[in-house]
Amino acid sequence: MFKRLSFVTTLVILAALILVVPVMAQDEEPTADVSVLGSGDISISFWNGLTGSDGVTLNEMLANFVAENPEITVTTEIVAWNDLYAKLQAAFVAGNPPDVFMLHASEVPQFGSYGVLKDLGPWYTSGGGWFPDDDISESTLNGMMYEGTLVAIPLDNHGRGLWINVDMFEAAGLDPDMDPPTTYEGWVDLFQQLTLDADGNNAASPDFDPENVVQWGYAVGEWPRVNFLGALAQQGGSLVSEDGSTVTVNSEAGITALQQAVDLVYEYNVSPPEAGFDTWNAFGAGTLAVIPTGTWFRNQAETFSDINSRAWPAPQFGPEPGTWFGAHAWMVPASLEGEKLDAVETLIQWVSENQVAWAASGQVPARLSAQAALDADNYPSNILLGQGFSDYGVLDYGHVAIQEMYAALDPELSEALNGLKTVEEALNDAAERMQAVLDRN
Amino acid sequence: MSQSSTMTTPGRPKRRFPFEIDLKRREWIAAYLFLAPFLLFFSVFVVRAVIAAVEMSFYDWQILRPTRPFVGLDNYNELLNDDVWWISLKNTLVFTVMTVTGTTILGLVSAVAVTRPIKGQGFYRVLLYMPSLLSVGAVGLIWVWLLNTQFGVINYILSFIGIRPINWLGEPELVLPALSLTTIWWTFGFPMLIFIAGLQAIPQQLYEAARIDGANGLQIFFRITLPLLRPTILFVTVTGVISHFQVFGQPLIMTTGGPGRSSYTVIYYLYQIAWTAFRMGYGAAVAVALAVIMALMTLFQFIFINRRVEY
Numbered sequence: 198m199f200k201r202l203s204f205v206t207t208l209v210i211l212a213a214l215i216l217v218v219p220v221m222a223q224d225e226e227p228t229a230d231v232s233v234l235g236s237g238d239i240s241i242s243f244w245n246g247l248t249g250s251d252g253v254t255l256n257e258m259l260a261n262f263v264a265e266n267p268e269i270t271v272t273t274e275i276v277a278w279n280d281l282y283a284k285l286q287a288a289f290v291a292g293n294p295p296d297v298f299m300l301h302a303s304e305v306p307q308f309g310s311y312g313v314l315k316d317l318g319p320w321y322t323s324g325g326g327w328f329p330d331d332d333i334s335e336s337t338l339n340g341m342m343y344e345g346t347l348v349a350i351p352l353d354n355h356g357r358g359l360w361i362n363v364d365m366f367e368a369a370g371l372d373p374d375m376d377p378p379t380t381y382e383g384w385v386d387l388f389q390q391l392t393l394d395a396d397g398n399n400a401a402s403p404d405f406d407p408e409n410v411v412q413w414g415y416a417v418g419e420w421p422r423v424n425f426l427g428a429l430a431q432q433g434g435s436l437v438s439e440d441g442s443t444v445t446v447n448s449e450a451g452i453t454a455l456q457q458a459v460d461l462v463y464e465y466n467v468s469p470p471e472a473g474f475d476t477w478n479a480f481g482a483g484t485l486a487v488i489p490t491g492t493w494f495r496n497q498a499e500t501f502s503d504i505n506s507r508a509w510p511a512p513q514f515g516p517e518p519g520t521w522f523g524a525h526a527w528m529v530p531a532s533l534e535g536e537k538l539d540a541v542e543t544l545i546q547w548v549s550e551n552q553v554a555w556a557a558s559g560q561v562p563a564r565l566s567a568q569a570a571l572d573a574d575n576y577p578s579n580i581l582l583g584q585g586f587s588d589y590g591v592l593d594y595g596h597v598a599i600q601e602m603y604a605a606l607d608p609e610l611s612e613a614l615n616g617l618k619t620v621e622e623a624l625n626d627a628a629e630r631m632q633a634v635l636d637r638n
Numbered sequence: 639m640s641q642s643s644t645m646t647t648p649g650r651p652k653r654r655f656p657f658e659i660d661l662k663r664r665e666w667i668a669a670y671l672f673l674a675p676f677l678l679f680f681s682v683f684v685v686r687a688v689i690a691a692v693e694m695s696f697y698d699w700q701i702l703r704p705t706r707p708f709v710g711l712d713n714y715n716e717l718l719n720d721d722v723w724w725i726s727l728k729n730t731l732v733f734t735v736m737t738v739t740g741t742t743i744l745g746l747v748s749a750v751a752v753t754r755p756i757k758g759q760g761f762y763r764v765l766l767y768m769p770s771l772l773s774v775g776a777v778g779l780i781w782v783w784l785l786n787t788q789f790g791v792i793n794y795i796l797s798f799i800g801i802r803p804i805n806w807l808g809e810p811e812l813v814l815p816a817l818s819l820t821t822i823w824w825t826f827g828f829p830m831l832i833f834i835a836g837l838q839a840i841p842q843q844l845y846e847a848a849r850i851d852g853a854n855g856l857q858i859f860f861r862i863t864l865p866l867l868r869p870t871i872l873f874v875t876v877t878g879v880i881s882h883f884q885v886f887g888q889p890l891i892m893t894t895g896g897p898g899r900s901s902y903t904v905i906y907y908l909y910q911i912a913w914t915a916f917r918m919g920y921g922a923a924v925a926v927a928l929a930v931i932m933a934l935m936t937l938f939q940f941i942f943i944n945r946r947v948e949y
Contacts, residue, residue, distance in 0.1 A: 279913075279914065282913075282914075282916075283913040283916075286701045286702055286916060287701070289701075289702055290701055290702065311702035311703070312704070313702065408802070409802070470805070470808060470897075471808075471896075471897065472805070472807065472808030472809075472893075472896050472897035473787045473805040473806065473807045473808020473809070473897070474787060474788070474805075474808065475786055475787070475788060475789065478788070478789060479788060482788070482789065484788065598915070600914050600915065600916075601914065601915035601916075601917070604910050604914045604915060608895065608896065608898050608899045608902075609898075611896045611897050611898045612897070612898035612899075615808065615810070615896075615897040615898060617810060617897065617898045617900075618898070634915075
């Protein structure tokens with residue numbers, strides 16, 4: 198008995214050592230999420246959810262801002278988006294919100310409905326202010342409104358596109374400079390040529406072993422919701438009906454859009470299932486040829502120094518092109534007044550007039566003039582993907598309960614993409630749950 | 639001392655002070671004075687919060703909405719008909735059974751091993767307890783990497799015996815066992831400590847007598863050690879159930895409840911309701927229901943295990 202126990206104990210100790218040592222060896226420098234920039238007398242607090250390299254870029258811009266405006270101190274606090282929504286609500290209840298914060302256009306209705314956002318109409322040129330209404334796309338401008346009142350100032354457009362592994366394309370005999378396919382079948386053919394098993398057979402080969410794939414052509418698991426919303430638009434569908442009263446994800450368009458994604462996994466074997474596949478690291482490790490991602494991937498792609506990659510437009514699986522995009526936007530508490538409000542306005546105006554610098558984050562500046570001023574050598578992905586947003590982009594849907602609606606949709610998409618439900622079942626369930634949210638709000 | 643305070647000098651009338659307090663009452667006051675700081679915090683941060691949660695569960699309560707209509711039992715009615723609640727509850731039960739069983743067995747085996755007079759006993763005890771010192775965030779991230787389908791160490795080791803990569807966190811049948819495995823590794827140190835204390839309380843004469851009578855190691859373990867550890871096992875399982883029934887960080891960090899809703903747990907769902915949908919009223923109803931279920935389970939454990947416990 199005790200000999201057995203000794204053996205078990207030895208195993209447990211070994212396991213503990215293996216697992217604990219890496220933790221102890223971790224980099225001890227945590228990423229700073231609170232930064233105090235400047236030392237001016239007027240101090241303003243700024244909360245946002247830019248946890249990636251975009252947050253670093255914005256802090257660099259704000260450092261330049263306080264250098265030019267030494268009377269202002271900016272304390273930025275970066276919190277993961279989901280935590281930020283909760284934190285903001287608690288802060289408003291406590292009567293202690295930040296002086297300025299950043300959310301997405303899709304959340305404008307939610308926070309607008311709470312009555313906590315300041316009317317920023319006077320800051321737009323149409324209201325006698327400095328931000329030119331006609332220097333942003335119409336859809337972006339609409340996204341800044343709640344019930345006809347402009348309550349936000351846009352910073353950028355960020356959205357969906359592809360990054361391709363150029364070397365894998367060339368190894369498969371594909372020209373990375375070719376025009377991307379414009380049909381689902383064309384994309385399937387492309388992905389099949391890029392998907393390889395351990396014996397080097399591609400997914401179009403009769404000898405292909407789908408159980409032993411070493412290189413995937415595509416990955417449906419990279420933020421499935423926005424992939425679906427883009428594909429839904431390509432099929433002529435939408436999240437809700439035009440009057441906003443009925444959820445329509447389970448329309449014919451929705452079913453086709455999701456079925457196409459599911460078929461990439463189970464019919465054509467060119468993508469792993471949604472769950473348990475690490476898309477970014479697979480791309481970085483050279484086991485994924487095409488990753489559906491977004492403007493924010495620009496700086497991440499540069500960290501994969503062994504991977505020769507570039508941006509491609511969002512894939513067109515449906516009859517029309519279409520891609521999802523969102524907009525980061527500045528918002529100000531309705532209660533803010535006096536010199537802090539003036540300082541916040543100065544800050545937002547400064548960043549808005551320097552939006553070209555924001556392109557270093559990978560995102561596309563919201564202002565059309567800033568987009569036109571981007572250097573093609575430095576910002577090819579911003580320009581390419583930004584063009585797609587302008588030409589056929591669909592701005593993320595805004596609703597007072599958008600987070601709850603997406604919380605109902607996401608697991609259903611996951612069920613379908615992992616083969617746990619049929620597409621019809623998943624979308625019908627999603628529609629039922631989302632409709633309950635709509636009806637309640 | 640108490641007696642002298644009530645004695646009187648002969649010939650002198652008993653002197654009564656206007657605020658004289660008898661012994662019993664004085665002890666009572668002293669006890670509550672000692673308890674007062676704790677009671678204050680307990681009342682404000684626990685009792686008040688519990689009452690507020692119960693009250694909130696009868697309202698359509700959204701944090702920033704100006705109106706909070708009273709809805710009576712509607713939230714509880716919705717809960718009974720909410721399939722995601724039932725899925726989450728089932729997942730939580732499965733997870734709890736696996737994890738409490740695992741931590742109890744591993745904790746007991748480890749405790750028996752490190753209670754033996756071996757060289758470096760203290761070192762082994764510390765080593766085995768070390769995972770318990772980690773935060774759930776660190777544990778989650780470590781195990782996401784260990785269980786990673788493409789790059790994980792576990793799949794890499796399994797590949798040497800010809801096993802193809804297993805999608806530990808992506809298969810609905812495997813995801814709860816994988817989360818449970820993570821949690822067992824993380825938390826078995828606490829039961830181990832409790833079992834060590836329990837083992838040390840068992841009189842050595844019993845072991846000596848058993849050995850003289852010719853009992854072997856297994857017989858000693860099952861006839862002496864295990865029966866006398868029943869109160870400890872009761873404590874470990876009760877605290878384990880209470881703790882693991884509230885699993886939250888692991889699904890949040892490692893699977894976000896997926897695939898689909900295969901690793902939704904009650905607290906994860908509660909978090910979604912309250913802090914994603916901001917439906918505090920419904921979230922409070924979920925919390926109250928969970929508290930009732932946990933209280934019933936604890937009661938059941940006491941009744942079931944207590945029957946055969948000798949203190």
